[in-house]
Every structure is written in C-alpha cells, then in structure tokens.
Amino acid sequence: MGLFRGGRRALTGTLCLVLWLLGSGLFGAQAQTTTDSTSTNPRRAGSAPTQPVRNLNFDRNAPQTPAPAGEVNPGQPSVPGTLRKAAPSIRPDSAGLLADTSRRTRDSLNLVVLKRRSQVETAVKYAAKDSIQFDVNSKIAKLYNKATVDYGKMGLKAALITVNYGTNTVQAAGRRDTVKNKMEGTPVFRDEAGTYQAGAINYNFKSKKGKIAEVVTQQGEGYIHAEVVKKLPDNEFYGLHGRYTTCNLAHPHFYIEAGKMKVVPGQKVITGPFHMVIADVPLPIGLPFGYFPTPHNGRGSGFIIPTFGQGAQRGYSLTNGGYYWAPNDYIGVRLTGDIYAGQGDGFGGYGLASEVTYRKRYKYQGSFRFTFAQQSANLYNTAGVVGTDYTSPLKTNTFWVSWSHTPTPLPGGGVFSASVQAGSSSYNRVNTLNARQLLSATFSSTVSYSKTSRTLPINYTIQLAQSQNVQTGVMDFTLPNFNLGVARQYPYQWLGIQPSGKFYEQFAVSYNLVAQNRISSLVPARTLGGDIPLLGGNSTSYTIPVSFGNLGNLLRNAQNGAQHQFQITLPSAAVLNRHIQIQPSVNYGETWYAQRLNYEYKSAARAIEIDTITGLKGFSRAYSYSANLAATTNFYGLVQIKGDHYVKAIRHKVTPSLTYSFSPDLSNSSAFQTIQTSEFQDLRDAYGRFLDPRVFSRYQGFVYGTPTSSRVSQLGLSIQNSIEMKVRNSRDTTGTNPTKKVSLADGIDVSLAYNFAADSLRLSPLNLSYRVQVAKKLNVVFSSSFEFHQRDSTGRLLDRYLFNQSKIRLARLVAANLSLGYQFNPAAKPKSKANIPRAVAPSNDPTLGSPLSQAMYADYIDFDIPWEASVQYTASYTTASAPIRPTLIGVTPLLSGNAVTASGSVKLTPNLRLSTSLNFDFRAGTLVYPTVNFYRDLHCWQISGLWIPVGPYRGYNFTIAAKSSLLQDLKLNRNKTILNR
Incomplete structure (x- = not known):
C-alpha cells in the first residue's frame, strides 16, 4: 500500500510540472524591415541588435539564449523557488514499482494551483516597414512606419505603434508630414465590433479596454465622430463631444451634435441632449435625448414618423406613419396609415397600407401590398377628374392589391410565380400620381404553377388569372386555367426502330389539353344575329358589380370547358431540286362543355326561345378536324x-x-341545331x-x-x-x-x-x-x-x-x-453593369424604409448621358370611326387615334438632372398628364420635385431629404396635388 501511495505522489508531482509547462504564456514576434533607422537601439536589416533578440516562443527542445544578469529569461518558464529544484529521478525498485519520491506532509489531493505567467491567449504578431525597436528590460517594442499589430480578432495599423508586453498594452499614433503639413498614418483599429479611425489609441488587449481620441467609426448606415471614446470589454463604448451623421466625409455636411453618447455596436446609439448642425451652422432644432437604431445585418424594427401636411379640401393631415417590423433578415412588414382632418364639418378621410416583403435564398423573393383609402363622396367628383373615358363612378371606399412573387428556377423543379395588380376601378384616379398606373385602362393578374416532368415528355401549367378595365369596371376571372402538353413524339421510336433516314420516320404526333373556368362580370347581350326575334333574354349587355352579395349571379354567368388538340405532322418533301419545301399536317380537336343551348320556336310569340341545359344532360362534345398543306x-x-x-x-x-386548308361541313353535327318552320x-x-x-x-x-x-x-x-x-x-x-x-x-x-x-x-x-x-x-x-x-x-x-x-x-x-x-441620345455609350458605381451613399426607400443603393436607380438617374429624348407618334384610321368635334388643329373625323408622346431629360450639371414627359391627343386637342421632374444630388442629401402644369391632376411635389433610410424622416416636403387638395 505504501508503495502505491508513493507512486501516486510521484505522478502528481510530475503532472503539476507538465501542467505548468503547458500553461506558460506565449508571445511571438516577427519583424519586417526595409529601411535603416538612426535610432540608438533599433533592430536594422542586416545588423545585430544592441540587446539580443531571443526566441520568445517557448520550445523545450529549442536552445535558449541565456538571460542577462538579474533578468529572468522570458523564454524559460518562471516558477516558484520551491519548485525550481531539479526534478527528482524516478527509478523502479527491485519489485519493478516506482519509488515514492513526492511524499509531502499535506494531502496529495490538495494540488498547488499554477498560474500562467501571462494572460495573453494567443500570439501577438507585429510588423513594420521601417524598423522595430525592442527594449528587453522594459519589455517594450516600438514599430515605425506602416506598423501593424495583429492579436486574434484585434488589428491595428498606424505610423507609430508601441507595444508593452509587460502590461499587455498597445499605443498608436500618426505622424505629421512637415512637407505636406498634414497627418499621415493615423491609427486604424479593428476588432469584432467594428473599425475605428482615430488620432491616438491606447488599448489593453488583455482586458480589451481602451481609450481612443478623435475617433471616426461606422455603425450601420451612420458615422460617429467623437473627441474621446472609452471602449469597454463588451465592445460598448462611450463618447465625449460626439457627432452622429450619415455623411461619409471626414468633414460631414450635417450631423447631430451631442455632449455624451453611448454606442452598442450593431444595435443602437443613445445620446444625451443634442442639436442639429447643417453646413457648420447650429440650428435651434434638438431634443433632450436621442435614440438611433444601427442594425449591422438586415433591417431593424421601429416606428415610422408620419409626414405633416395641409390641403385645401382635406385639411390638415398626417400621412405615411406607422411601424416597421423586421423579425429577421428575410421578412419585413410595414404598416402605415393616413388621416385627414377635413374642412368644416366634413371628415377628410383616412388610408391604411400593409406591405410584406420576403425572401428565401436560392428559392424565391417577393412582396405583397394592400392599401385601403376612404374619402368623401364629392371630394373628387368633378368632370375634370372623372373624364369622359370613364363610365364607372368614383367610390368613397377603394382598395388596391399588389403581389409579386419571383422564384429562382431550379432544374427539374416546379415554378410558382405571381404578378397581381387588382383593386377598385377608381382607386388609381385619386390615390396615385404614377403616370403608368394613372393612364392605364386595363390591369391583369396571374398566379401560376408550371412543371416539366424529368422522365416523361409532359409539361403542365395551372394558372389563376384576372383582368379588369378601370374605365368600364368589367372584371374577368379565370379560375383556373389548366394546360397540359405532350412534346412531339415519333412513332418509330415507340417501336424501337433505329433511324435510317426513311420518310416514315418523320411522322410525329403532339397533344395539348386546355381547360378553364371563366367568370365575367359582363353579361353580354343575347341575340341571334340580324333581326331574328328572340323571346326573353337581354337585348343589351350590362355589368354585375363584383361583391360577395353578387357571388351567385357571377357564378351563374360562368363559362367553362375543355379543349383537346391533336396534331399529326406528316413527312415533308422537297421538290424542284429541293427549292420548294412541302409540309402536310392533320389536326383533330374536341371541345367538351358541361352545358349547351337548346332552341325552340314559340308560335304564339312568333319568336325563338333559348334554354340552357346543364348537368349530365348538358354535357356534350364538339369536334372538328382539318387538313393543311403548305409550300414555301x-x-x-x-x-x-x-x-x-x-x-x-x-x-x-x-x-x-x-x-391550303380544308375542313368539312359540320352543320349536321350535334354542335348545331336547325330550326325548321314556314312561319319564317x-x-x-x-x-x-x-x-x-x-x-x-x-x-x-x-x-x-x-x-x-x-x-x-x-x-x-x-x-x-x-x-x-x-x-x-x-x-x-x-x-x-x-x-x-x-x-x-x-x-x-x-x-x-x-x-x-x-x-x-x-x-x-x-x-x-x-x-x-x-x-x-x-x-x-x-x-x-x-x-x-x-x-x-x-x-x-x-x-x-x-x-x-x-x-x-x-x-x-x-x-x-x-x-x-425616334430616340435622341447623341452621347450614349455602351456601359456594362460592372461600371456602375456601387460605393454610393444609400438612399431612402419610401415603400420599405430600407437602404437602397443609388446604383439600383441607374436606369432612371443616369448622370453619364448629357441629354436624351424620345418621340412616339401613333395614328389609327378606320372607316367605322365616328366623327368628333372640331379641334384646334382642324377636323379629323376618320382617325380613331391620333396622338404624340414625348419625353426627355437633360443633365445641366454633374448632379442636376431635369426630365419631362407629355402626351398630346390631336383628336381631343388636349394635353394629357404633362410632367416635369428634377433631381439634385447633394451627396448625402437629395432634392426631388414633380410639377404637373395643366390638367385635372395639376400640382407640385417638392422634397429635400437625407438619402439614408435611417434618417428618412429628416426631410422637408411641400406639395399640392390631387392627393391632398
């Protein structure tokens, strides 16, 4: 038992020594010198240093340079004196067991806690272009000219860096160029929280605390300038006499100045009392405290400050205010609202908007928007706004739905896509100034899913479609539309015959199936053509209002059916020395319906009555076939x-x-009915x-x-x-x-x-x-x-x-x-996407509240083209055109359409651009929705304006605002349009 106890103590002592050796601090250095230095104690390229430079990385197998007198060799472990004795030799006794050489009076389980000589967790690597000076006694290294220090996730660059590996601190500063009279090599500090440009830095890489003077750092879209910053281990820092701005210049055009501020990287900036400064002019605009979210990745949630306005008819208003919720980087929800006080006793109305943007990498992306607007019934009900082309009246409650879903195509996978533009017929007339939406008479929507089989020659598409005419109010729905296609097949391949160039190998068969259910709000007039008397029915067409209350009437007006098409391609032939190509084909088709019409003559009324037969009795098929022969x-x-x-x-x-086409007489088929009576x-x-x-x-x-x-x-x-x-x-x-x-x-x-x-x-x-x-x-x-x-x-x-x-x-x-x-563009030059500048200050996206690069608007704001213009003239002639009233340019009774559209833009200065568009209708002698737009780039600010000089939508809209979406509420807006009259 004693032998066992002694062996255990020996192992314990050995383990203590090994643990101490492994826990010793490591400090690696690498020097890179290219220029001689005149310092009295530097290390120069090609010369030996004054003090020996020893290997500071501990390696028990490597030879160590002896330490000077009075100094402990930093390359050797520093241990207590009681433990620096020579290790006892361990020999086996005669019985083959280890001798007890580590007996102590205390309990062997009470081990001595060995501390590491240094708390540095990894090697500190540093380099300099000029020279590196070591002071071994004070444990200080000085790096000159383009010096760098890397310690894990921390990095530092400066003209002069001083590293004290005794206190685990590093200091950095720039140097003044006496010729150019400016500072060069100012410190740039990097850690996991961000990058800091400063005038001077004092940092402890052990405690991760530091003090930075004259700091400039970026947080999110904003930039922080401060005289002194105190950095804490959790990467938070406090600034004294700070400035917050979204301008990326060293001397910003504008900023928010505060005496004190706290910054949580990637989350927020909190300030004390602050005021606004524009062009170095302090403004009497401030608040007792400030809060600015600074999300590093993705968008951040927050309130959207409404815009205050005033109109002659709708009174005071607060518009586009609400909340933006960003649960993650893939989904964003924007909820906003408008409210108008009105004039007198009348309420001006209100509006609500909800928008959701979503994205899944390598899968799909899209956005969904729903808007609702309520206004007074007689607010816009003037002839100038409604126009002669509109037959549907304005409504007090209107809505609009927009949905865009774009998939990322994958081989062999199905594709789901959506493009929806639908809503009230009168919504765009009173709720938008967008020329495309305002002047478009029809809108269409589709939601579809399509797929091609990997193993079979089959592809299919399922589609839901909707179209509407905002002038007449007619809506058509296709719920659904199914299409199945079979690619061209060659019968000789089915039989396993090897191709040999025979004529019969050109026989091919293809098939296509189309089925749909169509619902229309327009009930057409039912007539038999000419003056044939019809009993019952409607002699004129009318429109069913689209609402849940009229759902039954809409379903009764539905039409559905399925159509089959078979095409047989016959062998082609080349005649007359192969100069003429002859191609025959045969087509067969069937159409299936779930209802049919039945005609019956009523002698008492001397008219024909039409009855619609549905159900099983109404199911019928109409077939057709034809043959074609083409020569080319x-x-x-x-x-x-x-x-x-x-x-x-x-x-x-x-x-x-x-x-040549041929199809037989099918009047005797079940698709037709013949009325025989002598009374006609x-x-x-x-x-x-x-x-x-x-x-x-x-x-x-x-x-x-x-x-x-x-x-x-x-x-x-x-x-x-x-x-x-x-x-x-x-x-x-x-x-x-x-x-x-x-x-x-x-x-x-x-x-x-x-x-x-x-x-x-x-x-x-x-x-x-x-x-x-x-x-x-x-x-x-x-x-x-x-x-x-x-x-x-x-x-x-x-x-x-x-x-x-x-x-x-x-x-x-x-x-x-x-x-x-005709397109006028004298200075146009081909430009690839790679030449579009990307490093531009982000701009304000009014729909999402998220930053968007100006490069995304290169198609709309192109400052590389001095000027451009386009003119489009269209004219239509028909003998059925109705005469119209005389115009200022004369009478044009036979032209059903006669209009010119012109647009152009000019760059007056590198950052100022003007554009205009107009449409003149010669038939009516009126100017349709002319617009004048201007844009001024002010680096971190922008000025934009819209002017509509004449017409029912005349007015103006002027805005000066910061580009950054973070300060999207920092703007001045003046407008007087149809939206806020």
Missing part, C-alpha cells in the same frame, strides 16, 4: 453597283408561301338572307366558341419581303470594315385568302404591313387592311366586287395603323 420557298435578287459609289449592292429576299319565310336577317331554315350553334358565347359549321376549302397566299443594301463605311479608316449593311425594309408582308367553298364573300381582305428601323434610331411600323367587296348605304357588305361598280376600284382601305418612334 425563297427567292433572292441581287444588284451590284460597280464603281466608286456610296451604294455597293442591293439585295432583295422574297419568301412566298401557299397554304317572310323574315330576313340583317344580310337579307331568309331565316328558314336556319342553323344555330349550341355553344354561342361559350368559352371556346363553336366549330365552323360550313365547309372550308381555302387557299392562302402570303409573301414576306426584306430589302437591304451594302454601303460604304465612312467611319472605317483602317480598311478592315470598308462596307456596312443598311436595312431598307425589315419586312414587307402581304397576305390574303380565297375560300372556294363559301357561298359568298369568298375573297378575304388584303393585309399589308411594313416595318423598318432606320439608323438604329427611327422605328417605323405600318399596317393596313383593304376590302374587295362593295358596301351598301348602311355599311353592310355585299357579294359584289368593287371593280364591278360604275366607278371602278380595285380595293378600299378600311383600316390602317402607323407608329413612328
């Missing part, structure tokens, strides 16, 4: 011009195509045709319509032309590109058709179109339609050609459209 070829014409002329050659390409012998329709017998479609007005009842044997002709010429390149001076191509016509297309099986009006109208782009600036698009048949005094088509009348004419123009667009 190309002709080329080339004219080469010899000699030294500007035009070198002209080439003309012609692509004619003949298409004396009745004619609007075209003068007898009504007995008459074939009616059982699917009139249905979602997919009805197949063609009569036989079709039609031959179609289309000719496509393109003309271009080769001219001398006057800009080429090297001879590498002596010529260039110029387009005279990108497309001159002509098409018409003749139906051999029709009983009348066999020749279709002639369609002619022309398009060209001149000098990459002017875009010209023209289209027209010509008729070959005569019309009577009422405008009805007659089965007689124009060349058969007394005044011979070949064709008559019935419709034409012209569009001219």
Whole structure:
C-alpha cells in the first residue's frame, strides 16, 4: 500500500510540472524591415541588435539564449523557488514499482494551483516597414512606419505603434508630414465590433479596454465622430463631444451634435441632449435625448414618423406613419396609415397600407401590398377628374392589391410565380400620381404553377388569372386555367426502330389539353344575329358589380370547358431540286362543355326561345378536324453597283408561301341545331338572307366558341419581303470594315385568302404591313387592311366586287395603323453593369424604409448621358370611326387615334438632372398628364420635385431629404396635388 501511495505522489508531482509547462504564456514576434533607422537601439536589416533578440516562443527542445544578469529569461518558464529544484529521478525498485519520491506532509489531493505567467491567449504578431525597436528590460517594442499589430480578432495599423508586453498594452499614433503639413498614418483599429479611425489609441488587449481620441467609426448606415471614446470589454463604448451623421466625409455636411453618447455596436446609439448642425451652422432644432437604431445585418424594427401636411379640401393631415417590423433578415412588414382632418364639418378621410416583403435564398423573393383609402363622396367628383373615358363612378371606399412573387428556377423543379395588380376601378384616379398606373385602362393578374416532368415528355401549367378595365369596371376571372402538353413524339421510336433516314420516320404526333373556368362580370347581350326575334333574354349587355352579395349571379354567368388538340405532322418533301419545301399536317380537336343551348320556336310569340341545359344532360362534345398543306420557298435578287459609289449592292429576299386548308361541313353535327318552320319565310336577317331554315350553334358565347359549321376549302397566299443594301463605311479608316449593311425594309408582308367553298364573300381582305428601323434610331411600323367587296348605304357588305361598280376600284382601305418612334441620345455609350458605381451613399426607400443603393436607380438617374429624348407618334384610321368635334388643329373625323408622346431629360450639371414627359391627343386637342421632374444630388442629401402644369391632376411635389433610410424622416416636403387638395 505504501508503495502505491508513493507512486501516486510521484505522478502528481510530475503532472503539476507538465501542467505548468503547458500553461506558460506565449508571445511571438516577427519583424519586417526595409529601411535603416538612426535610432540608438533599433533592430536594422542586416545588423545585430544592441540587446539580443531571443526566441520568445517557448520550445523545450529549442536552445535558449541565456538571460542577462538579474533578468529572468522570458523564454524559460518562471516558477516558484520551491519548485525550481531539479526534478527528482524516478527509478523502479527491485519489485519493478516506482519509488515514492513526492511524499509531502499535506494531502496529495490538495494540488498547488499554477498560474500562467501571462494572460495573453494567443500570439501577438507585429510588423513594420521601417524598423522595430525592442527594449528587453522594459519589455517594450516600438514599430515605425506602416506598423501593424495583429492579436486574434484585434488589428491595428498606424505610423507609430508601441507595444508593452509587460502590461499587455498597445499605443498608436500618426505622424505629421512637415512637407505636406498634414497627418499621415493615423491609427486604424479593428476588432469584432467594428473599425475605428482615430488620432491616438491606447488599448489593453488583455482586458480589451481602451481609450481612443478623435475617433471616426461606422455603425450601420451612420458615422460617429467623437473627441474621446472609452471602449469597454463588451465592445460598448462611450463618447465625449460626439457627432452622429450619415455623411461619409471626414468633414460631414450635417450631423447631430451631442455632449455624451453611448454606442452598442450593431444595435443602437443613445445620446444625451443634442442639436442639429447643417453646413457648420447650429440650428435651434434638438431634443433632450436621442435614440438611433444601427442594425449591422438586415433591417431593424421601429416606428415610422408620419409626414405633416395641409390641403385645401382635406385639411390638415398626417400621412405615411406607422411601424416597421423586421423579425429577421428575410421578412419585413410595414404598416402605415393616413388621416385627414377635413374642412368644416366634413371628415377628410383616412388610408391604411400593409406591405410584406420576403425572401428565401436560392428559392424565391417577393412582396405583397394592400392599401385601403376612404374619402368623401364629392371630394373628387368633378368632370375634370372623372373624364369622359370613364363610365364607372368614383367610390368613397377603394382598395388596391399588389403581389409579386419571383422564384429562382431550379432544374427539374416546379415554378410558382405571381404578378397581381387588382383593386377598385377608381382607386388609381385619386390615390396615385404614377403616370403608368394613372393612364392605364386595363390591369391583369396571374398566379401560376408550371412543371416539366424529368422522365416523361409532359409539361403542365395551372394558372389563376384576372383582368379588369378601370374605365368600364368589367372584371374577368379565370379560375383556373389548366394546360397540359405532350412534346412531339415519333412513332418509330415507340417501336424501337433505329433511324435510317426513311420518310416514315418523320411522322410525329403532339397533344395539348386546355381547360378553364371563366367568370365575367359582363353579361353580354343575347341575340341571334340580324333581326331574328328572340323571346326573353337581354337585348343589351350590362355589368354585375363584383361583391360577395353578387357571388351567385357571377357564378351563374360562368363559362367553362375543355379543349383537346391533336396534331399529326406528316413527312415533308422537297421538290424542284429541293427549292420548294412541302409540309402536310392533320389536326383533330374536341371541345367538351358541361352545358349547351337548346332552341325552340314559340308560335304564339312568333319568336325563338333559348334554354340552357346543364348537368349530365348538358354535357356534350364538339369536334372538328382539318387538313393543311403548305409550300414555301425563297427567292433572292441581287444588284451590284460597280464603281466608286456610296451604294455597293442591293439585295432583295422574297419568301412566298401557299397554304391550303380544308375542313368539312359540320352543320349536321350535334354542335348545331336547325330550326325548321314556314312561319319564317317572310323574315330576313340583317344580310337579307331568309331565316328558314336556319342553323344555330349550341355553344354561342361559350368559352371556346363553336366549330365552323360550313365547309372550308381555302387557299392562302402570303409573301414576306426584306430589302437591304451594302454601303460604304465612312467611319472605317483602317480598311478592315470598308462596307456596312443598311436595312431598307425589315419586312414587307402581304397576305390574303380565297375560300372556294363559301357561298359568298369568298375573297378575304388584303393585309399589308411594313416595318423598318432606320439608323438604329427611327422605328417605323405600318399596317393596313383593304376590302374587295362593295358596301351598301348602311355599311353592310355585299357579294359584289368593287371593280364591278360604275366607278371602278380595285380595293378600299378600311383600316390602317402607323407608329413612328425616334430616340435622341447623341452621347450614349455602351456601359456594362460592372461600371456602375456601387460605393454610393444609400438612399431612402419610401415603400420599405430600407437602404437602397443609388446604383439600383441607374436606369432612371443616369448622370453619364448629357441629354436624351424620345418621340412616339401613333395614328389609327378606320372607316367605322365616328366623327368628333372640331379641334384646334382642324377636323379629323376618320382617325380613331391620333396622338404624340414625348419625353426627355437633360443633365445641366454633374448632379442636376431635369426630365419631362407629355402626351398630346390631336383628336381631343388636349394635353394629357404633362410632367416635369428634377433631381439634385447633394451627396448625402437629395432634392426631388414633380410639377404637373395643366390638367385635372395639376400640382407640385417638392422634397429635400437625407438619402439614408435611417434618417428618412429628416426631410422637408411641400406639395399640392390631387392627393391632398
């Protein structure tokens, strides 16, 4: 037992020694010198130091330099005197057991606690460009010229750094350049809390406390300047005579000055009494304390200060005030509201808005916004605002919903997307100044999911759609729309036949299924065409108001069905030495409906009654099939011009195509019903045709319509032309590109058709179109339609050609459209996204309250283009255009559309830009929504303005504000628009 006890004590003593050796402090140094120093005790490149520089990293196997007299070798462990005796030798006794060499009078379990000589947790690495001076006695190292010190997560750069590894402190300062008379190499301190620029630094890397003079540091979007800062171990620091600003200049344009402030990095800045200073001018604007959130990552939650305003009709107001909640970096919720006091006894109204932004990395991102507005019924109910184009009245309660969901496509995965713009028809007329929303007559929304199978040649799409016309108030819903497609399949692949180039290998089959359920608020007029008497029904169309109370009426007005399409592609052939390509095809289709119409003649009323059959009895199918044969070829014409002329050659390409289509007579199928009665012998329709017998479609007005009842044997002709010429390149001076191509016509297309099986009006109208782009600036698009048949005094088509009348004419123009667009941009140069500056002060995002870089608005505020302008002219002609009143420029009775749109911008100075847009309607002789915008960049501030000089929306909006979203409430706004009258 005694032997065992002695062995245990020996092991205990050995363990104590090992623990002490492992717990010794480590201090590594590395020096980097490139320039000699004149110091009396420096370490220079290529010379030995005055005091020996010893290895300060303890290594029991490495030879150690003996320490000078009176100094403990820092490379050796420092232990108490009682423990610095030579370690006793341990030999086994005769029995093979260890001898007891560590017996003590005290209990062997009461071990001596060995403390580390240094509390430094890791090696301190330092370097300097000029020299490093060591004072071994005082344990001080001085680093000169571009000195750096790294200690774990702490880093320091300065012109002069003094490290005292006896007290674990480091001091840093800059040096003054006597030639330039300015400070150079001022300290830059870095730790896990941030980066600090200072005039002088005194820091203890053991306690992580320090004092920093003349500090400048960034916290979130803001910058903090202070005379003296006291830094604590938990990274909080206190500042004396501090300034808080979002201007990134050394001498900021504006700041909030406070005597004392406390900073919690990544969270907040708290100040005592403060006041505002702009351009070094103190303003009498201040508060007894200040609180500024400074989130490092993502957005921070907080209140949104409302904007105060006043209007002539709605009175005093507080707008855009509320709360922004950011639970994490992926979701943000903004809740705001508006309230108007009104004038007299009338309440001005209120508004509510909710917006949610979300994002999941590598998956999707999107935003959802819902707004509600309430205003007085007669607030905007003037003819100037409602306009003659609007038939729906203004409402007191309006709303608008916007939803955008964009997925990140992944191979083989489904894609869900959404783009929703819907709401009250009169919302945009009184709640926005956005030109696109204000002038748009229709809005559409889609929510869809699509996927392509990895193993099967199948793809499908499920879509929910909605469209509305804000002028008429008509809404259409497609709930849902399903599309299933099968890619083209070759039967020889099903049979496992290896391809050998045979003609039958070109046989291909494709399939497509489309099914939808459509609900419309418009109930169309039910007529049978012409003057056929109809019993019951509505002779005019009307609109059902969209509301939950009218849900039953809307569902009864729904139309649904499914359509199947099979296409069989037959082998193509090349004839006439492969100059003509012939392609046959066969199509078969079926349409399924859950209801059908039934016609019955009522002799008492001498009219026809229509009954809608639903349910199982109403289910029916309408089929159709057709065959097509197309022949296509190309002709080329080339004219080469010899000699030294500007035009070198002209080439003309012609692509004619003949298409023959055939479909049988399906009037005897179940899709049609024939009414036989002699009582209609004396009745004619609007075209003068007898009504007995008459074939009616059982699917009139249905979602997919009805197949063609009569036989079709039609031959179609289309000719496509393109003309271009080769001219001398006057800009080429090297001879590498002596010529260039110029387009005279990108497309001159002509098409018409003749139906051999029709009983009348066999020749279709002639369609002619022309398009060209001149000098990459002017875009010209023209289209027209010509008729070959005569019309009577009422405008009805007659089965007689124009060349058969007394005044011979070949064709008559019935419709034409012209569009001219020109882009002026003389100084435009290609610019890649990589050249867009990114290091720009963040701006205020009024919708999210989050910082957005100015680079995101490069498409709207481009300060690299001196000026630009664009002009767009559109005109429409139709013989059915109704005459209008005379205008200031004369009478234009045949033009259904005649307007010019112009927009332009000019950069007056590097930071000042003006832009304008206008739309003039020649038919009405009015200027439609002209606007003048200006923007002034003031580095950390910005000035923006909008002026609408004339029209029902005339007014102005002027704002000067700080760019940073952190100080988005620091702004001055003056406006008088339709939104706050």
